[in-house]
Amino acid sequence: MLVVPLFQGEEDTSDTATASGEDLRQMGFLDQSGLFPALGEQSGPVRYQSEGDGLAAVARGEIESFYVITEDYLRSGKVEEYAEFEGRFPSDPGGEAVLRALLVDGLIRGRVDLDVTARVLDPAQFGSFRVASDGTATELTPMAVEIGGLLVPLLFGALLGMGLAVGFGYMIQSVSEEKESRLVEVVITSASPLSIMGGKLLALGTIGLTQAAVWIVATALTVPAMLGGIPGVGEFTISAGLWVTIIACFIMGYFLTTTLAIFVGSIAPSSREAGRLGGWIPVLGFAPFWFSGLLMMSPDGWAGRLLSYIPFVAPTGLLVRIGAGGEMDAWQIAAALAEVAATSLVVLWISTRVFRAAIFMRGQNFTRHNLWVALRDAD
Amino acid sequence: MKVTCRPRQSGWGRRERLIDACRRSWQKVSTVSAHTLEVAGLTKTFGRRTVVDDVSFAVRPGEIFGFLGPNGSGKTTTIRMALGIIRPDRGAVSVLGSRPGLSVLQSVGYLPEEAGLPPKARVIDIIRYLGRLKGLTYTEAESRADEMLRRVGLHDYLSAKVETLSQGMRQMTQFIIAVAHRPKLLVLDEPFAGLDPLNVQLMKHILREQQQAGATIMFSTHIMSDVEEMCERIALISDGELLLFGDLGRIRRERGVKSVQVQAAGIPGDLHDDRLKILADDTVEYEIGAGRTPEQIFQSYAASGIRVDRFERMLPSLTDIFIEEVSRARQV
Numbered sequence: 001m002l003v004v005p006l007f008q009g010e011e012d013t014s015d016t017a018t019a020s021g022e023d024l025r026q027m028g029f030l031d032q033s034g035l036f037p038a039l040g041e042q043s044g045p046v047r048y049q050s051e052g053d054g055l056a057a058v059a060r061g062e063i064e065s066f067y068v069i070t071e072d073y074l075r076s077g078k079v080e081e082y083a084e085f086e087g088r089f090p091s092d093p094g095g096e097a098v099l100r101a102l103l104v105d106g107l108i109r110g111r112v113d114l115d116v117t118a119r120v121l122d123p124a125q126f127g128s129f130r131v132a133s134d135g136t137a138t139e140l141t142p143m144a145v146e147i148g149g150l151l152v153p154l155l156f157g158a159l160l161g162m163g164l165a166v167g168f169g170y171m172i173q174s175v176s177e178e179k180e181s182r183l184v185e186v187v188i189t190s191a192s193p194l195s196i197m198g199g200k201l202l203a204l205g206t207i208g209l210t211q212a213a214v215w216i217v218a219t220a221l222t223v224p225a226m227l228g229g230i231p232g233v234g235e236f237t238i239s240a241g242l243w244v245t246i247i248a249c250f251i252m253g254y255f256l257t258t259t260l261a262i263f264v265g266s267i268a269p270s271s272r273e274a275g276r277l278g279g280w281i282p283v284l285g286f287a288p289f290w291f292s293g294l295l296m297m298s299p300d301g302w303a304g305r306l307l308s309y310i311p312f313v314a315p316t317g318l319l320v321r322i323g324a325g326g327e328m329d330a331w332q333i334a335a336a337l338a339e340v341a342a343t344s345l346v347v348l349w350i351s352t353r354v355f356r357a358a359i360f361m362r363g364q365n366f367t368r369h370n371l372w373v374a375l376r377d378a379d
Numbered sequence: 380m381k382v383t384c385r386p387r388q389s390g391w392g393r394r395e396r397l398i399d400a401c402r403r404s405w406q407k408v409s410t411v412s413a414h415t416l417e418v419a420g421l422t423k424t425f426g427r428r429t430v431v432d433d434v435s436f437a438v439r440p441g442e443i444f445g446f447l448g449p450n451g452s453g454k455t456t457t458i459r460m461a462l463g464i465i466r467p468d469r470g471a472v473s474v475l476g477s478r479p480g481l482s483v484l485q486s487v488g489y490l491p492e493e494a495g496l497p498p499k500a501r502v503i504d505i506i507r508y509l510g511r512l513k514g515l516t517y518t519e520a521e522s523r524a525d526e527m528l529r530r531v532g533l534h535d536y537l538s539a540k541v542e543t544l545s546q547g548m549r550q551m552t553q554f555i556i557a558v559a560h561r562p563k564l565l566v567l568d569e570p571f572a573g574l575d576p577l578n579v580q581l582m583k584h585i586l587r588e589q590q591q592a593g594a595t596i597m598f599s600t601h602i603m604s605d606v607e608e609m610c611e612r613i614a615l616i617s618d619g620e621l622l623l624f625g626d627l628g629r630i631r632r633e634r635g636v637k638s639v640q641v642q643a644a645g646i647p648g649d650l651h652d653d654r655l656k657i658l659a660d661d662t663v664e665y666e667i668g669a670g671r672t673p674e675q676i677f678q679s680y681a682a683s684g685i686r687v688d689r690f691e692r693m694l695p696s697l698t699d700i701f702i703e704e705v706s707r708a709r710q711v
Binding site for chain 2: 183188192
């Protein structure tokens with residue numbers, strides 16, 4: 001990105017050129033080859049007379065990076081780069097690009113015109129196309145988009161699975177404790193079971209989705225920066241459609257899982273029993289990952305379709321399928337999530353009746369007749 | 380008054396007979412609109428044990444009604460059925476002239492026995508929350524909580540967590556929750572349990588104020604002195620069966636005179652036997668029965684010429700009635 005301003009700099013006095021000059025002063029160099037006597041004049045990078053001076057300047061924070069153009073540079077092209085590198089993929093592609101441009105400029109200055117110099121610096125912008133059996137060609141997506149397209153949905157699928165497990169645990173504990181408490185006798189004479197459970201859903205759902213929002217914002221900030229830091233990967237952005245899908249999957253996933261928790265909490269005789277009875281339900285959130293190998297090979301095959309349309313696994317199933325490269329229209333995603341919403345509403349309706357029936361039947365045996373009568377009367 | 384829900388006609392299906400029986404119970408209940416709370420033929424069985432068996436009684440508007448019974452007699456289960464918390468196997472309930480649905484229960488205050496308030500909740504929050512569920516606005520709930528907490532001396536604990544309160548303080552907090560929305564009917568299950576005498580007096584005082592403001596109050600207890608002090612009418616159950624129901628004074632009068640107390644300068648010679656009890660202040664209590672009547676005792680004093688300062692026919696105490704009735708029921 002700095003290349004163009006640099007080469008326009010000689011004739012351009014705009015803010016962009018000035019800013020580029022400031023960036024350049026964050027760079028230092030030692031020219032052991034003697035090939036670049038003009039480098040570092042005016043607003044260019046800072047020239048140092050020894051390697052020790054340059055390293056000390058980096059240590060003091062006066063410059064961000066220090067380059068040693070080695071004595072045999074013309075033959076080997078070797079340039080040593082010194083900086084306070086951090087992270088798993090330490091690199092400074094921006095700085096390297098700038099130095100590369102400066103070196104090319106220094107080598108060919110006065111021999112070719114500026115346009116040719118620019119092309120020398122960046123000789124090709126590749127576009128890749130896949131040729132189909134009928135001879136038609138479609139453009140391939142850049143590598144960053146491919147990596148991000150795999151990583152982001154899978155990452156959010158895993159986060160969703162964890163979030164659902166946490167939300168399920170909170171809800172099941174809340175419902176079973178509420179049922180065991182005598183306070184429920186006061187509450188049940190003041191509000192309908194649907195209102196009570198709806199309130200719980202909203203409260204715990206808000207907590208869960210706030211947590212999810214933090215994850216989403218953190219990912220939105222870190223993933224593109226992380227991918228951008230990997231040399232050769234390029235720029236990556238998460239599409240609005242993917243964001244909408246992720247958020248919808250989180251909301252629907254929470255809705256269904258917490259209503260299932262209400263159901264289990266209502267039928268279980270105690271909070272301990274509730275954990276035992278429903279402990280397997282949060283595992284459903286991770287079930288699509290078991291089939292990720294299959295989905296990678298054929299994301300839109302039968303496994304992908306099943307995992308997208310079985311409501312109990314669909315929220316994470318959709319994300320894993322999208323991550324595996326599945327191609328779903330917006331209406332297909334909407335239909336799958338609508339199915340989750342409808343299932344949640346049915347489960348919620350049943351759960352509130354079971355919750356009320358469980359209070360109706362306090363102390364009684366769960367016979368088929370008792371249960372039927374209690375469910376019938378549980379308005 | 381007893382209403383049975385048991386089916387009497389044969390030839391019907393079980394379901395039809397039950398529906399018909401309950402309909403008849405409900406018709407009988409719903410025609411008596413004068414009562415604030417009425418239960419008819421309530422029956423509840425847990426497993427093989429019938430904990431409430433065909434219990435019927437009614438609470439009149441504006442009265443304080445005592446619901447008595449020994450521990451485990453079925454009081455709490457009856458109250459729960461009366462408020463629609465649990466479902467009766469048979470029988471019908473009328474609360475403020477309607478079935479105990481949510482809309483009518485908005486006008487009912489309920490203090491359950493040993494209610495577990497959430498330990499981490501703040502006192503003000505839980506009162507406000509339950510007040511709002513009963514239809515108060517945020518501001519109303521807040522101001523009533525503030526007013527009532529001040530009244531019962533718990534204002535300093537307004538922001539305290541429930542877990543920091545003593546048992547008595549929690550009971551008073553529960554009581555505030557029950558009365559904060561100024562209900563038409565207050566149902567209190569063992570309200571004085573866990574309270575010190577000062578708080579018992581304070582709660583009774585507030586209950587009388589509620590009564591004067593037009594509320595009907597029913598409370599369950601097994602402490603007879605509380606009932607004698609507060610109630611005009613009572614129902615007594617034991618082992619799930621209704622033993623007594625009606626006006627407390629009438630019940631005591633119907634039992635007849637149990638003894639007479641005489642405050643006099645001496646004791647006639649013919650009354651010296653093991654059926655007398657010497658009390659303080661020259662007072663002697665004579666047991667009535669087995670051929671001895673109050674009139675005979677009075678005549679003995681008159682014949683002996685002993686000056687009598689006080690002669691009083693003693694009706695049986697509620698404790699006596701309670702023990703007698705419950706013992707008799709358990710012997711049967």
